Amino acid sequence: MPTRDLLSMADRAAVITGAARGLGAATAEAFLRAGASVTLLDISKDVIETGERLAPHGTVAAEIADVTDREAVEAVIAASVKRHGGVDVLVNNAGVVHDATLEEVTDEQWDATMDVNLRGAWHCARAVVPHMSERGFGRILSASSIVARSGNFGQTAYAASKAGIVGLTRVWARELGPRGITANAVAPGFIETEMVKSVPAKVVANLVARTPAGRMGRPEEVANVYLFLASELGSFINGAVVGVDGGLLI
Numbered sequence: 001m002p003t004r005d006l007l008s009m010a011d012r013a014a015v016i017t018g019a020a021r022g023l024g025a026a027t028a029e030a031f032l033r034a035g036a037s038v039t040l041l042d043i044s045k046d047v048i049e050t051g052e053r054l055a056p057h058g059t060v061a062a063e064i065a066d067v068t069d070r071e072a073v074e075a076v077i078a079a080s081v082k083r084h085g086g087v088d089v090l091v092n093n094a095g096v097v098h099d100a101t102l103e104e105v106t107d108e109q110w111d112a113t114m115d116v117n118l119r120g121a122w123h124c125a126r127a128v129v130p131h132m133s134e135r136g137f138g139r140i141l142s143a144s145s146i147v148a149r150s151g152n153f154g155q156t157a158y159a160a161s162k163a164g165i166v167g168l169t170r171v172w173a174r175e176l177g178p179r180g181i182t183a184n185a186v187a188p189g190f191i192e193t194e195m196v197k198s199v200p201a202k203v204v205a206n207l208v209a210r211t212p213a214g215r216m217g218r219p220e221e222v223a224n225v226y227l228f229l230a231s232e233l234g235s236f237i238n239g240a241v242v243g244v245d246g247g248l249l250i
Contacts, residue, residue, distance in 0.1 A: 006233045007034060007227065007231045007233060009035045009036035009089075009230065009231065010035035010036075011035075012035070012036045012088040013036065013038075013084035013085065013087055013088050014028075014036045014037070014089035014090070014091065014230070015038075015077065015090050015124070016028050016031070016038060016039070016040055016090075016091040017042070017091065017092055017093050017094035017124055018042055018067075018093040018095060018143075019041060019042050019047055019062075020040070020044040020047040020050050021044075021194060022193040022194055023093055023188065023191065023223065024042070024091070024093040025040075025050050025054070027222070027223040027226045027227070028050070028054055029054055029220075030220065031089070031227060032054055032057040032058035032059075032060060033057055033058070034227055035058065036058070036088075037059040037060070038054075038058070039061045039076065039080040039083070040060065040061070040062045040063065041063050041065050041067070041076050042063075042064065042065075042094070043066045043094075044064075047062045048064070050062065059084070061079075061080070063079065067094045067116060067119075067120030067124060068115045068120050068123070070123045070127075073123045073124055074127045077124075077127040077131070081131055086131055086135055087131045087132065089139040089140075089141065090124055090125060090140050090141065091142075091230075092120070092121040092124055092125065092140070092142035092143060092165075094116060094120050094121075096113055096117065097113070098112060098113055099154045099158070100154060100157070102156045105157050109157055110157045113158055113160075114164075117158070118164045118168070121165060122168065125140050125168075125183075128140070129176065132181050133176075133179045133181065135180075136179065137180045137181070138176070138179075138182070139181070139183075139229065139234075140169075140172055140176070140182070140184075141185070141230060142169055143162075143188070144163075144186065145158070145162040145187055145188060146187055146188065146189045146190075146243065146248060147159040147162055148165065148166055148187060148241075149187060149243070150249060166187075168183075169184060169185040173239030177238050177239075182229075182235070182237065182238040183239065184234075184237055184239065184241070185240070185241045185242070186222060186225050186226060186229070186241075187242065187243045187244065187245070188217065188222050188244045188245065189211070189244065189248045190204070190207050190211075190216050190217065190245070190248070191216060191217040191219060191221075191244075192217065192219065193219060196216070207248070211248045212250060213246030213247055221244060222244050229242070
């Protein structure tokens with residue numbers, strides 16, 4: 001079978017969180033181009049505009065919801081199942097970052113980070129598993145980060161939450177593998193997104209200098225890894241953490 005067919009997402013339905021912009025929007029576009037039906041989920045109203053922009057690429061719906069709200073998540077998943085006949089792929093991309101050192105991070109910053117980055121991923125995974133189990137197929141893909149492996153000054157809460165994603169992924173891989181559901185995490189390095197634009201130029205220049213690839217990553221390069229893991233080409237990958245960082249950890 002040609003490789004392009006194994007990458008096809010035809011007849012697959014995906015839900016992507018944090019899809020209004022950045023890596024989520026890029027992943028949605030990659031999935032749509034591969035033939036998937038996609039539901040975009042984001043707390044921002046911008047997700048509606050993103051859905052309209054991506055509509056020429058395939059079947060797409062946009063939902064405004066907060067991943068920390070279990071009932072709202074379940075409603076979006078139910079709507080997606082009704083609309084597309086099921087949920088085959090979940091991409092847990094929604095995330096927030098509150099930079100602060102150990103001594104400065106507040107309880108509110110810690111709680112907000114854990115609520116979105118960990119609780120949100122848990123809510124979404126729990127909502128899709130019954131549908132995936134019924135069909136005997138599923139892919140749960142979650143956004144970790146290079147900082148889960150390397151740490152990063154001033155990111156106590158963020159690094160902890162992204163390390164938590166690795167733990168969740170490995171547990172889900174063990175629990176759900178026998179049902180035909182795989183769980184994997186993607187750990188991007190420094191990618192050209194809105195979040196990185198807030199980083200001081202001198203810091204970015206230092207990171208690029210330390211990266212063997214000699215540049216920052218592009219959103220579509222992360223999206224393509226999600227597509228690979230969701231496709232038949234990634235069918236025997238389970239419990240993995242795939243780094244997309246240009247070699248920064250070497």
